[in-house]
Amino acid sequence: MRILVNRPTDGEGFGDGLLDAMFRLRARYFNGMRGWNLPLESGCEIDRFDGTGTLYAAALEDDGTMVGCFRLLPTDRPHLLDSCFPDLMAAASGRSLMHGPGLWEISRLAVIPTEPDSPFRTETVRITAALLDGLFAICAQDGIRRVTCVTDIQFERLLQVLGFDCHRTAGPVRIGVEDCVAGYLDTHAENHAAARRAAARWARPAVALPAAPQHPAASARSAVG
DSSP, X not given: OEEEEEOGGGSSTTOHHHHHHHHHHHHIIIIIISOOOOOOBTTBOOOTTSSTTOEEEEEEOTTSOEEEEEEEEETTSOOHHHHHOHHHHHHSSOGGGTSSTTEEEEEEEEEOOSSOOOTXXXXXXXXXXXXXXXXXXXXXXXXXXXXXXXXXXXXXHHHHHTTOOEEEEEEEEEETTEEEEEEXXXXXXXXXXXXXXXXXXXXXXXXXXXXXXXXXXHHHHHHHO
């Protein structure tokens, strides 16, 4: 699996085809699988926060199939939490926890496995863990010291199970069809290590390639000396 990143400074680093695939994956995930009712444009889920200044990441399987994505928005400009969920923002114990330089908001994290998931959602967890590992790599490279979010309580539990030190600042409150909370992850060494452990634990085992057959004469020579 590869994590590709499209930074604001790179312009359309993904290329139109990959960006279109990401917006379509978001539409399938949030409206088709989660039961949200987000507006679509020609089958793509795009909102007012998509555009200049937005960082995107996408998870691609080895065959190039996109199976997950997320976006990051700087919190010193309008973003999802303060613009769409002001009550959650106001309830946060100190606005400075969720807003300011070096703080970016993660949103639109979507995962759609290509293979049937098990009852334990192992494929979903595998892709999510890889995306989170990619998130912390981005934070280290771009100097992001805290990641904020609005998420459902199931994802909050998953973060805890994976060993992340996450902090809830508000909620839960009912938003649409889900109970949601606001919170943040600091990008300290312990959370970086948790991201690496989760990605390694849930990665698919490497497929061992069969050894090349030896010529009989070569085998004989090897056997005698």
